[in-house]
Amino acid sequence: MRKDKLSNIAFYIAVAVFIVIIVFPFYWQIITSFKPPEQLWNIPPEWWPSRFYLGSYISAFTKRPFLTYLKNSAIVAISTTALAVFVTSFAGYALARLHFKGKNVILALALSVSMFPGIAIVSPLFLMMKQWNLLNSYLGLILTYTTITIPLSMWNLTTFFRTIPADMEEAAKIDGASPFYTFVKIILPLAAPGIFTTAILVFIAAWNEFLFSLTFNTKDALRTVPVGIAMFPGEYMLPWGDISAASVVVVLPLIVMVLLFQRRIISGLTAGAVKG
């Protein structure tokens, strides 16, 4: 009995250590964002702000183009999500339900494209975007992000469409509805949860992308958040207070989203891996 209790305590301590390691960098970021400038450069670093100073937040939003980065990221990530999910809803449905040749080839092609390293296509894409005048634009990034998220999105949706029972469709077929009509009016509403899960995953991927954003959109006014934060100017000393404040602003909504949609995200991420 005693031994059981002890091993129980040891177990909880181990879990607590894991959680502390995961959470600590966030804790440090948050307290750094509230430290007044005079405390920021103290050695040794202090573990709690001497007073709650909001200057770093104000400076991130007013002295730096952080709001522009947020706007750019939002436009690009939301458009990408809409476009990728729209395009792959059709593809996913066709691959899951309709009879035509070459379905496995298409799925295999998508899977292999998802393994392409970004760096292996960045040079020709850069030249293409230059030719089409899409450098320093939203459209260039949206097109690229849509393509790189299509494999993930297509696989997820195909798997999801397959789980929807076929009875409804057959009933509609007997009623004389065309496959397209059945898709729009019957399947899409039933697939809403799967589409939503896929949308979250695509959004996070687009919101976090770095390499293409860094190379295509070099003008400060068109930078996205990940690049903007990586490029926060600082000659000798990095403006740690401002960077921390900006990071907190970016990370908080992501944390809320993850906590709210935890189950969906996990099921979306793991569906493919478990089925092999």
Added chain:
Amino acid sequence: MQKRRSIKSTGIPENILGYLMVTPALLCILLIAIFPIVRTFSLSLTDMKMQFPDAAKYIGLNNYVKLLKDERFWNATCNTLFFTIVSVAMELVIGFTMALVMNMPFKGRGLVRAAVLVPWAIPTTISATMWKFMYHDQFGVINDILLRMGLIDQYKPWLGSTLSALWCAIIADVWKTAPFMGLLLLAGLQTIPIELYESATVDGAGRIRRFFNITVPLIMPTMLVALIFRTLDAFRVFDLIFVMTGGGPGNSTETLSMYAYTMLFRNLDFGLGSAIAVLIFIFVFLISLIYIYLLNIQND
């Protein structure tokens, strides 16, 4: 009723509709992924400079010959392999432990599963910035913690030393991605039927035997898939290195992606940069083949 009939009458044969529905997705993939990869290869056979794309000449395999003799290229290859092998191995061990823990019933399990997702969800550039500040040689909290614990006797420039910088990047990478590995493996663990463990217990198999005879073989396929994802991701590491060290000090953390980026967009040498990119692609392809081979052995 009337409406439905009219739709039916304009209906197209099912297979044609199928092709129509996959066309937009396929077009994107062909135009923005397949065509560029072919073009990267053709660029790698030229001496193109980004500022003068029209002056590019075909130079055969010269770029590749140059790379084979290039110490910096081999250094980047070694760094990339080291980074990939060490970080994926650590992620596997830590992720598997996390999965086993999260698979046990205990109070607060949901909270742990949610917490574990957070590092995965944030942009790598942000986690890299966070870690960079924590590693700082004067104001960094890691120096403070290690000094208080008596593990070091003075502050150390973790990112400024060729001995420790790559390790710093590995730790930051493991922090961000081990949880992801944990979640994938957890999903695999949850597909193992409990009856298997129960009947093994009845047969007198102890904890350790159950682990090696049931858990390990049944988790293998999931583990291999998780390993493919993580290995390929680790192999193309870029954001983390770009933000934390920029490849320094003295190229000690320069990975292949970082080297290719530097050649392409700093030296504007699109020929040589594309050749590095092609080699990365080939490496990635070979790694995938190895894993697919292992998966097939598993399935047989």
